Amino acid sequence: MSTDTPGSQSSLHRANLERVLRAVRMAGSLTQAEIARGTGLSAATVSNIVRELKESGTVVVADTSSGGRRARSVSLSGDAGIVVGVDFGHTHLRVAVGNLAHRVLAEESEPLDVDVSAQQGFDRAERMVERLLGQAGFPADKVIGVGLGVPGPIDVETGALGSTAILPGWTGVMPGRELSGRLGMPVHVDNDANLGALGELVWGAGRGLGDLAYIKVASGVGSGLVINGQIYRGPGGTAGEIGHITLDEAGPVCRCGNRGCLETFVGSRYLLNLLNANHPGELSLSRVVQLAQQGDLGCRRVIADAGRQIGMGVATLCNLLNPRRVILGGDLAEAGELVLSPIRDSVARYAIPSAARQLSVVPGTLGGRAEVLGALALVMSEMGETGVL
Ligand SMILES: [Zn+2]
Structure with missing residues (x-):
């Protein structure tokens, strides 16, 4: 704990140090010039801070080139x-173990x-x-923190999982307290869409961007919003519930209690219902995507219609927040242009032209790993200057 007087030389130095550390932690590796640009600090201040962090063994500095010129890249020590x-x-x-230098050391899914x-x-x-800590060769006391993703909204005040969670028996559970008690480690919790957004921001299709939205279309439909490089959660933690935008007042009843939400048109159980009559047997969203790619006309139509409807939600998001990029994640994203092209058509039709012009709509590059990598990034983004949660 710092006892510095706010505004004193040493508290200013600490604040600058933390800005540099945070920039490097979230980017993985940056040149000194990039640190200066990203933090607004002078080149001389950055150079002094990097020297200090290098001497304490917190960062490693390597020679590299940037735009054809020699530069020094700074990353956190592994x-x-x-x-x-x-x-x-x-x-x-899915569980992953990584270090602060952005290396994933062990990862498994069941x-x-x-x-x-x-x-x-x-x-x-x-x-x-x-098991994975054992594989990575690190004892539990080396762990700074655990990021935990759950498929539903977390109540910001109580830490409890909300009633619209996708796992039916989990409503009211306190996932953070539960896992922290078992592991004896600090645990930070967030919903899957926010973690997908963080994962793509740090490791995937959103690298280097400050403003983006990640839209996950799977059983449910959610979005994670990144504004100025940070996840925006809102005071109640429910920001980004794009799946519950009303598209049709007289539409099907949604699990949230309203009617005609976006999710009731594009959530997997609704899409699969449309195809049941023509495709007997067990269908999954990934199978529908596969059939569509093989030319099945019914599957192509269902995916295209879903794209148009997702695009209506994206257009609203675009008008409100003007993100630079929308990244599509979840099983439906595997359909590529079959779903992206109708999304772009809807955005062009329904968003105001100035917001739509600056927007790119792309698939995520991390697939099913986006959330677990986002959970690693969550720990990095929540670390304070002392390196603890
Ligand atoms: Zn709803």
């Missing part, structure tokens, strides 16, 4: 600490039954974290 990501999805549990109880789920997560 043994500066270990972060763990845990992602509970509708049908999977299928998870949607009816699994919260206790069984956390039992399995605990065992996986212990």
Whole structure:
């Protein structure tokens, strides 16, 4: 804990140090010029801080080139600490162990039954974290923190999982407290869409951008909003619930209690219902995408219609927030242009032209890993100057 007087030389120095550390932590590696641009600090201040951090073993500096000129790249030292990501999805549990230099050291995914109880789920997560730490060769006391992703909204005040969570038996569970108690490590929780946004921002299709929206279309539909390089959650933690934008007042009743939400047109269970009559047997969203890519006309039509409807939601988002990029994640993103092109058509039709012009709509590059990598990034983004959560 700092006892510096606010505004004193030493507190200013600490604040600058933290700005540099945060910039490097979130980017993985930056040249000194990039640090200066990103933090607004002078080249001389950055140079002094980097020297100090290098001497203390916090960062490593390597020669590189930037735009054809020699430059020095700064990254966090690989043994500066270990972060763990845990992602509970509708049908999977995925765990990753990484270091602050953005290297993923171990990662595994297991299928998870949607009816699994919260206790069984956390039992399995605990065992996986212990196993992967063993594989990575680090003891538990090297772990700075755990990022935990859950498929539903988290109440900001209580930390409880909200009632619209996709895992039915988990409503009211306190996932952060539960996992932290088992592992004896600090745990930071967020919903899957926010983590997908963080994952793509730090490792994927959103690298280097300050403003983007990640839209996850799977069983449910959610979005994670990045504004000025930070996830925007809103005071109640429910920002980004794009799946519950009303498209048709008289439409189907949604799990949220309203009618005609975007999710009731594009969530996987609704899409699969449209195809059941013509495709007997067990269909999944990824199978529908595969059939569409093989030319199945019904599957292509269902995906194209979903794209148009997602595009209406994206157009609203675009008018309100003017993001530079919208990144599509979840199983439907695997359809590529079959879904992206109708999204772009809808954006062109419904968004104001100036907002639509600056927007690119692209698929995520991390696929099913976006959330677990975002969970690692969550720990990095929540670390304070002392390097703890
Ligand atoms: Zn709804």
